[in-house]
Amino acid sequence: xxxxxxxxxxxxxxxxxxxxxxxxxxxxxxxxxxxxxxxxxxxxxxxxxxxxxxxxxxxxxxxxxxxxxxxxxxxxxxxxxxxxxxxxxxxxxxxxx
Numbered sequence: 379x380x381x382x383x384x385x386x387x388x389x390x391x392x393x394x395x396x397x398x399x400x401x402x403x404x405x406x407x408x409x410x411x412x413x414x415x416x417x418x419x420x421x422x423x424x425x426x427x428x429x430x431x432x433x434x435x436x437x438x439x440x441x442x443x444x445x446x447x448x449x450x451x452x453x454x455x456x457x458x459x460x461x462x463x464x465x466x467x468x469x470x471x472x473x474x475x
Contacts, residue, residue, distance in 0.1 A: 379403045388420045411436040430456025443470045
């Protein structure tokens with residue numbers, strides 16, 4: 379989101395990794411900001427393989443969280459590739475500045 383970047387640990391030995399990692403991002407504009415997820419397959423002797431990209435708009439997370447008491451789960455298809463998806467557990471907490 380913007381210049382903010384987080385990375386998960388590498389999960390080896392599976393075609394269906396579970397990262398189970400919490401991350402926090404600061405939101406500047408609820409209506410314009412988008413969370414971008416880029417997925418790579420780690421390669422140690424060659425460049426990492428790009429597996430796809432997923433995006434979810436913050437305004438969509440806010441709408442979906444409105445009727446939920448806790449995190450929501452979203453299944454998002456990976457873009458720029460033929461197939462693949464990520465499942466995200468998302469929670470939006472707004473704080474005054």
